[in-house]
Amino acid sequence: MTYESMLAETVAFRGHRGDIGEAYYARPLGAPLPGVVLIHHMPGWDEWIKEATRKLAHHGFATMAPHLYFREGPGSPDDVGARVRAAGGVADEQVLGDVAGAMEFLRAQPYANGKVGVIGFCSGGRHTYLAACSLDGIDAAVDCWGGNVIVDDPKQLNAKRPVAPIDLTAKLRCPLLGLFGNDDENPNRDQVDRTEAVLKQLGKTYEFYRYDGAGHAFFNAARPAYRPEQALAGWNKVFSFFHKHLAAAAAARAA
Amino acid sequence: MCSYIVEKAKLLGSAKGPNGWMRIDTANVYYDHPFHAPLDHALGIDFICEADGGRDRVAVELSAASARELVAKILAALANGEIEHGKAQHAAPAAAE
Numbered sequence: 001m002t003y004e005s006m007l008a009e010t011v012a013f014r015g016h017r018g019d020i021g022e023a024y025y026a027r028p029l030g031a032p033l034p035g036v037v038l039i040h041h042m043p044g045w046d047e048w049i050k051e052a053t054r055k056l057a058h059h060g061f062a063t064m065a066p067h068l069y070f071r072e073g074p075g076s077p078d079d080v081g082a083r084v085r086a087a088g089g090v091a092d093e094q095v096l097g098d099v100a101g102a103m104e105f106l107r108a109q110p111y112a113n114g115k116v117g118v119i120g121f122c123s124g125g126r127h128t129y130l131a132a133c134s135l136d137g138i139d140a141a142v143d144c145w146g147g148n149v150i151v152d153d154p155k156q157l158n159a160k161r162p163v164a165p166i167d168l169t170a171k172l173r174c175p176l177l178g179l180f181g182n183d184d185e186n187p188n189r190d191q192v193d194r195t196e197a198v199l200k201q202l203g204k205t206y207e208f209y210r211y212d213g214a215g216h217a218f219f220n221a222a223r224p225a226y227r228p229e230q231a232l233a234g235w236n237k238v239f240s241f242f243h244k245h246l247a248a249a250a251a252a253r254a255a
Numbered sequence: 256m257c258s259y260i261v262e263k264a265k266l267l268g269s270a271k272g273p274n275g276w277m278r279i280d281t282a283n284v285y286y287d288h289p290f291h292a293p294l295d296h297a298l299g300i301d302f303i304c305e306a307d308g309g310r311d312r313v314a315v316e317l318s319a320a321s322a323r324e325l326v327a328k329i330l331a332a333l334a335n336g337e338i339e340h341g342k343a344q345h346a347a348p349a350a351a352e
Contacts, residue, residue, distance in 0.1 A: 042259075043290045075310065078290040082301045082312055086283045089259045122288070217288070217295065225295045 005029040006057050008050075013066060013105045016097020021070035023102060024050050026057035032113035034139075034246035035106030037099055038065040039120030039127045041217070042089070044081030045069065048222050052121070059239045061117070061246070062109065066102045068095055089123075091160040092130055099131050103138070115139045115246040119238065120146065122217060126165060132176055133168035140245035142177045142238055145216055147186035149195055169198050176206040177241040179234045181214030181227075209237055261285045270302040270313035279313070281305045289316040298322035 008026035015021045024045070027033060036056050040049040045067040056063040067073075068090055072083040084090055103116045117140040120128035125146020132141035143149070151157060151164035176199070180192045187195070192210065199206045211218065211230040218227040219234060264282040271277075279302045289297035297316040303309045317325065 041288065043288045046290060078314070079310075079312060081290065082283070082299075082314065083310065085259065085285065085287075086261055086301065086303075086309065088261075215295070223288075223293065223295050 004058075006054065008054055008057065011064075011105075013064070013101050015066065015070075015101040016094045019071065021067060021098065021101075023064050023066040023105075024053050025062075025064045026050075026054045027062035027111075028057055028060060031111035033060065033062040033109075033111050034113050034242065035103070035109075035116040036061040036063045036242065036246075037102040037106065037116065037118045038063055039095070039099065039118065039124030039131075040065055040068060041120075041122035041124050042081075042085075043078075044084075045077040048220050049121075052219070055235070056119070056238075056242075059242075061242060062106060062112065064102045064106055066098050068098055088158070089160055092127070092162070095127050096131055096134055099127070100135055100137075103135070107137075113246070117141065117242050117246050119242075120144065121219070122146065123148075125149075129165040129176070130168065132174055133165065133171045136173070138174045140175050140177070140242055142179070142241060144179045144219065144234075144238075145181060145184055145187065147184075147216075149187060150191045152191075166195060166198055169204065170202055172199070172202070172204050174205075175241070175245050176204065177237060178206065178208040179237060180208070180210045181216060181218045181225075181230070182210050182212050183215035186216065207237070207241065209234065260287075266302070272311060272313045274311065277304060277311060277313075278307070279304050281309070286319070292316035292318070294318055 006026060006028050011023055011025045012020055013023045038053050049065050053063045053065045069080045069084045072080045106112055106116050118128050118131050118138050119142040121144045125143040126148050128141050128143045129146055129149050132138055148156060149165045182189055196208050214227040214230040215225050217223060217225045219231045220226055262284040266279055266282055268279055269276050270279045281303050283301040285299050286296055298319060299316050302313040
């Protein structure tokens with residue numbers, strides 16, 4: 001019999017400009033562990049995000065999902081998310097600061113293997129792309145159907161989101177995995193094609209997988225968009241990718 | 256999609272939530288991923304009072320078809336009510352303050 005164990009809890013972390021925020025943190029007991037920062041989707045820090053955090057922990061990753069809307073609290077995650085929406089969302093700079101803080105938390109743990117990946121869903125996919133092009137220390141990044149990586153309407157750019165992530169691709173400094181549903185409208189097939197063309201042209205290390213019969217958020221079992229077959233295949237890509245790119249330090253330590 | 260697009264309607268009225276009645280002056284209206292409704296996209300309405308800080312809300316998440324049905328029923332209820340009660344009685348809502 002294999003003994004399994006996991007610890008899942010709310011923790012405090014130091015985010016952008018030193019602000020103290022809350023995060024959901026799940027990890028298997030044992031060491032050494034690679035870390036993953038999970039960036040939530042726009043509806044916020046909801047039950048599915050916490051399920052996904054535990055799922056990654058189940059597969060061997062110390063996974064932290066920072067609550068990117070904590071500054072609008074206190075309040076339930078949905079109410080806090082509503083305040084953020086009414087204010088036009090969170091600023092990219094602030095999200096990057098929070099992700100950097102979460103990465104620092106993960107690396108500081110005594111059981112950390114030194115490697116940290118980032119994964120994000122929906123708006124968090126866009127944040128992941130942005131982080132992978134902006135932050136030092138990310139060893140692997142997974143963009144799950146992040147919309148607005150390509151900005152076709154310049155009116156979408158504003159003080160909070162001043163740059164189209166695609167324009168930062170030259171600075172991408174880690175391997176990137178992208179998962180997309182072919183029926184998605186944001187990003188649509190053409191936008192995914194154009195993103196891939198830029199990655200290819202710049203010689204970046206990336207893997208893109210596109211799924212027929214799936215649209216936006218096809219991992220999310222709480223929504224009609226859920227596609228079990230495609231979600232299973234996609235999750236397996238995530239686990240393989242992270243195991244490949246986040247395990248090196250562990251191997252080196254064991255050697 | 257994650258659109259960040261919010262339509263704001265200025266209101267005069269009240270809404271009842273878990274903490275009882277509150278005055279409201281704004282409805283934030285959007286069509287995006289819901290938090291609770293088992294839908295890919297939902298028409299969300301957050302009734303809030305910006306004048307009181309806007310932190311409390313009464314919220315609904317509706318399917319697109321439901322939202323359109325609600326719009327039609329609101330208009331129908333207003334039309335029928337105004338015929339029944341007369342428009343003049345509802346012309347000066349501020350008088351209730």
